[in-house]
Amino acid sequence: MKAKAHHLKDAQKKTWRFSDLIGDPAVGARWEKVRRYFFLRESTYDMTNRCNIRCDGCYYFEGSKQFAHENKAPEDWRDLMKGEKARGITYVVLAGAEPSLVPDLCQVCFEEMPLGAIASNGLRPIPRSIDYKIHISVWGDDETSLSIRKAKDMLVRQIDNYQDDPRAVFVYTFTRENIDQIHGVMEVLARHGCKVTLNMFSSPVGYTGPLRHTPQSLAHARQTMLALISEYPENLLFSPYSAVAHTHIRGLHDLYSCSYPRMNSSTAIGLGRSFRQYRADLTWDRTAACCVPDTDCTDCRHYAAGSAVVTARLFRHASDPDTFRSWLDYVDTYLAVWVMGYEKGENLCDHMVAPPGHGLVDD
Amino acid sequence: MANPYEISKLTIRIAEIMIDELKLEDVTPETFDPEIDLIDEVGIDSMDLATVALVLRDEYGIVIDEDDYPKLNNIRRIAEYIREKMDDGKEEG
Numbered sequence: 390m391k392a393k394a395h396h397l398k399d400a401q402k403k404t405w406r407f408s409d410l411i412g413d414p415a416v417g418a419r420w421e422k423v424r425r426y427f428f429l430r431e432s433t434y435d436m437t438n439r440c441n442i443r444c445d446g447c448y449y450f451e452g453s454k455q456f457a458h459e460n461k462a463p464e465d466w467r468d469l470m471k472g473e474k475a476r477g478i479t480y481v482v483l484a485g486a487e488p489s490l491v492p493d494l495c496q497v498c499f500e501e502m503p504l505g506a507i508a509s510n511g512l513r514p515i516p517r518s519i520d521y522k523i524h525i526s527v528w529g530d531d532e533t534s535l536s537i538r539k540a541k542d543m544l545v546r547q548i549d550n551y552q553d554d555p556r557a558v559f560v561y562t563f564t565r566e567n568i569d570q571i572h573g574v575m576e577v578l579a580r581h582g583c584k585v586t587l588n589m590f591s592s593p594v595g596y597t598g599p600l601r602h603t604p605q606s607l608a609h610a611r612q613t614m615l616a617l618i619s620e621y622p623e624n625l626l627f628s629p630y631s632a633v634a635h636t637h638i639r640g641l642h643d644l645y646s647c648s649y650p651r652m653n654s655s656t657a658i659g660l661g662r663s664f665r666q667y668r669a670d671l672t673w674d675r676t677a678a679c680c681v682p683d684t685d686c687t688d689c690r691h692y693a694a695g696s697a698v699v700t701a702r703l704f705r706h707a708s709d710p711d712t713f714r715s716w717l718d719y720v721d722t723y724l725a726v727w728v729m730g731y732e733k734g735e736n737l738c739d740h741m742v743a744p745p746g747h748g749l750v751d752d
Numbered sequence: 753m754a755n756p757y758e759i760s761k762l763t764i765r766i767a768e769i770m771i772d773e774l775k776l777e778d779v780t781p782e783t784f785d786p787e788i789d790l791i792d793e794v795g796i797d798s799m800d801l802a803t804v805a806l807v808l809r810d811e812y813g814i815v816i817d818e819d820d821y822p823k824l825n826n827i828r829r830i831a832e833y834i835r836e837k838m839d840d841g842k843e844e845g
């Protein structure tokens with residue numbers, strides 16, 4: 390019944406011309422700003438199979454990729470990057486298990502591919518010569534980090550290593566249990582001038598532990614995100630639509646249809662054609678290829694997944710001014726988080742808008 | 753049955769839109785080969801196609817289904833697709 394009501398409402402909506410949507414000067418300027426980055430085509434790479442900490446619910450240590458033999462030869466990595474460039478890849482994400490343990494390999498990747506990001510726990514500084522965005526994972530306050538990640542004083546050590554570093558973005562992952570801890574963590578990060586973005590814990594396949602979200606924790610996370618956007622406009626890279634997309638009761642695949650090869654069999658165009666997720670032995674597997682392999686697709690609300698999946702749905706969002714502005718805010722956020730030198734603008738839509746074809750909470 | 757004259761006009765107009773929107777260089781609407789593979793040879797991606805699809809929606813009032821993007825890998829196919837959709841629209845109307 391509810392679903393029907395939404396479709397009816399959609400059908401009754403005025404049809405907006407795209408030229409009218411971008412005719413608004415602020416919207417037109419933002420469209421031109423973000424579309425310059427449509428050339429970005431990503432693939433991801435596990436750099437090692439080691440980590441200096443061990444977190445509950447870690448994606449890397451689920452599934453078989455942790456058993457891949459590490460390739461430590463810089464020349465093999467250089468050849469891989471050259472090959473990637475030749476097949477049209479323009480952006481690399483260096484991840485699992487902990488790339489800071491192999492700075493020489495990260496350096497080789499940077500020399501061949503100047504655009505990219507590294508996902509790190511932030512406990513070891515990555516040399517400044519590697520000018521990628523560095524995403525530093527934060528999973529709660531230090532007490533929680535100690536219990537989940539078995540590491541002491543994480544935030545202090547992460548800030549010591551990365552405050553004043555233009556590459557750094559702190560990524561706070563909301564689990565079911567740490568939502569309210571963001572207030573204290575955000576206050577400390579803002580005091581040190583750090584940039585922060587928000588992520589949702591997305592369960593690995595088979596995970597039923599206490600970090601998995603419930604409808605209540607999703608709603609609580611959403612309200613918390615909205616409050617933080619107003620409270621920390623200088624430090625927080627986020628938008629109301631980012632909050633909607635990542636805390637919806639439906640996961641990203643349900644809302645937008647995931648375009649990564651693992652959920653998309655088409656090799657004709659887009660991510661299904663270009664995206665690969667290489668393991669530490671430089672092999673890749675199409676059936677597992679996405680930016681967060683071994684995540685349970687029905688529970689996937691991961692920020693890295695959303696960056697590609699929501700962004701790819703341009704056509705669906707060009708339906709009315711608020712929905713299109715919300716999509717632009719989302720893309721502007723994602724570019725500020727992932728691309729060196731890209732500055733986020735003010736959000737164009739200051740309220741929550743439902744994903745196309747859905748309600749704000751559920752349909 | 754598609755009218756060849758209309759199709760040839762359509763292909764020129766689609767080429768024009770592609771050149772304008774995607775800032776393609778070294779090609780004019782008249783020299784843009786309607787058979788050239790947009791994905792493999794021109795390097796167009798799904799975001800580019802979505803942008804072009806929005807301009808075509810404005811111009812012809814037709815919605816290009818995202819699932820159809822993979823089929824639309826040259827200008828002739830896009831033109832035929834538009835013609836079919838326009839014909840369907842006429843029949844329904």
Ligand code: SF4
Nearest residue numbers: 647679684686689694
């Ligand atoms: S885990 Fe997320 S990003 Fe990966 S295939 Fe599933 S829905 Fe897509």
